Amino acid sequence: MKKRIAIAIALFLPLAATESPLFPRLTTEERQRIEAALPKELHAKPLQPRKLLVTTLCMRDGRVVRGHPSIPYAEYAIAQMGKRLGGWEVVSTDAIDVFRPERITEFDAICFNNTLGVLFDDPALRESLLGWIANGGGFIGFHAAAATFVQHPRYDQWPAFGQMLGGTENGGHPWKPNERTWVKVDDATSPLTKMFGGASFEVADEMYQLQEPTIRDRLRVLLSVDTDKSDMDPKRRFLKLRAADKDFPVSWIKTHGNGRVFYTTLGHNADIFWNPLLLDHFLAGIQYALGDLKADDTPSAKVAR
Numbered sequence: 667m668k669k670r671i672a673i674a675i676a677l678f679l680p681l682a683a684t685e686s687p688l689f690p691r692l693t694t695e696e697r698q699r700i701e702a703a704l705p706k707e708l709h710a711k712p713l714q715p716r717k718l719l720v721t722t723l724c725m726r727d728g729r730v731v732r733g734h735p736s737i738p739y740a741e742y743a744i745a746q747m748g749k750r751l752g753g754w755e756v757v758s759t760d761a762i763d764v765f766r767p768e769r770i771t772e773f774d775a776i777c778f779n780n781t782l783g784v785l786f787d788d789p790a791l792r793e794s795l796l797g798w799i800a801n802g803g804g805f806i807g808f809h810a811a812a813a814t815f816v817q818h819p820r821y822d823q824w825p826a827f828g829q830m831l832g833g834t835e836n837g838g839h840p841w842k843p844n845e846r847t848w849v850k851v852d853d854a855t856s857p858l859t860k861m862f863g864g865a866s867f868e869v870a871d872e873m874y875q876l877q878e879p880t881i882r883d884r885l886r887v888l889l890s891v892d893t894d895k896s897d898m899d900p901k902r903r904f905l906k907l908r909a910a911d912k913d914f915p916v917s918w919i920k921t922h923g924n925g926r927v928f929y930t931t932l933g934h935n936a937d938i939f940w941n942p943l944l945l946d947h948f949l950a951g952i953q954y955a956l957g958d959l960k961a962d963d964t965p966s967a968k969v970a971r
């Protein structure tokens with residue numbers, strides 16, 4: 667009996683703050699690789715101590731599933747960046763009760779780290795999440811965050827979530843994770859892109875496209891697929907869906923009421939999270955969402971050229 671109780675307790679012991687129980691622990695070598703790539707300084711001094719909620723919850727057909735293998739690498743990089751540079755403290759949990767109105771106000775921003783599927787359908791929780799952001803909260807989404815609260819093409823969609831985020835992944839990935847794509851800097855004046863020096867760069871990652879017909883009237887696009895340099899073969903799967911504007915944003919910021927949103931399609935592949943330039947970009951994005959880094963988030967289409 668005693669043994670059974672001990673096992674039960676062990677199962678429910680809280681795991682280390684940045685360890686998702688669904689993934690193997692990162693090796694020492696993997697941790698060191700991420701640590702070596704971390705930015706050396708913040709983009710802005712925090713106005714106050716910041717608390718960042720990171721969730722990695724992935725659901726399919728009402729069941730918790732293991733999502734992108736890059737999840738624990740992102741989780742470690744985000745937590746270490748905050749800890750070492752002093753920008754924020756991470757609270758890492760996949761429990762959905764943190765979205766209740768009485769809990770959510772503990773946080774300065776919420777990060778959906780490659781979340782996927784319908785995380786919850788309780789209208790009160792949904793209202794709490796979007797209401798909290800509109801009230802001045804910050805939201806950060808990596809990669810499959812744009813495929814969260816949508817199980818295309820069959821079931822439930824929650825369009826208000828996609829509107830808050832700025833776009834919804836449409837199920838088609840014109841470029842596969844192992845293919846290299848060119849990414850261009852759309853907003854070279856932004857503090858979120860200064861690490862790229864205005865230059866296009868090549869990256870191997872799974873590139874999304876969005877369902878929504880127009881994009882730039884709502885988003886301040888920071889990075890997008892450089893369609894002059896990337897493989898635009900019309901026979902590529904799903905590419906024709908975006909034939910009209912050939913617009914594939916990779917990172918953006920936007921407001922939601924009084925809140926701030928940073929999203930990037932990057933992060934399918936684990937090595938994205940030990941790329942020094944991209945980590946510095948994510949650092950700036952997180953600090954923007956936390957409210958510490960000021961950036962012009964006027965939608966791209968409304969900026970005079």
Ligand SMILES: [Zn+2]
Pocket residue numbers: 734809810872934
């Ligand atoms: Zn992916």
